[in-house]
Amino acid sequence: MSMTLPLTVSVAANCSAAVPSIVADVVASDNCTPANQLSLSQSPAAGSSVALGAHVITVTVLDNAGNSATANVSLNVVDTTAPTVVSAPSNITVSATSTCEGTVPDVLPDVVATDNCTAAGALTVSQSPAAGTVLGTGTHTITVTITDAAGNSTTHHVTLLVKDNTAPVTNSITATPNVLSPPNKSVPTNEIV
DSSP states (O other), X not given: OBOXXXXXXXXXXXXXXXXXXXXXXXXXXXXXXXXXXOEEEEESOTTOXXXXXXXXXXXXXXXXXXXXXXXXXXXXXXXXXXXXXXXXXXXXXXXXXXXXXXXXXXXXXXOEEEOSSSOGGGSEEEEESOTTOEEEXXXXXXXXXXXXXXXXXXXXXXXXXXXXXXXXXXXXXXXXXXGSOTTTOOOOGGXXX
């Protein structure tokens, strides 16, 4: 009896996979029973649900005299599905300081993600640039990465606007004395330099 080994299948949304039918791929022969009359079976049966991890499919070949032979096939069930972002911020605005810089906020508490195999609390969530990083005024991108236990990851981008909300400060005003109005000694507004 022979076949290609080992087999790898990916889990579905429920973190389990269906055992594939492998008897059609088994090549077996017998000294008395013609190959087309051999009885082939597998355990677990094709379509059975198996969890993430390593499993063994046992193939049994039975001839007309009741003699049997078995072979084991390794089945590796893997998770290839990346986590899904359920909710996360999309746009954030922070005010620039007097030095025209803003601090990147921590967006991670606002990120909610799910995965087909890894519990939400066990997902690894990170952001770049890190919270506390100082950036200049303008538009920036915070990249949030969510990774499951199998190493599959997905990213979400948050737009960060560092906005200058500070009005200009007038440091000095000069006026030429001959433009002062005699009655109230005030400077006409169109003469301020």
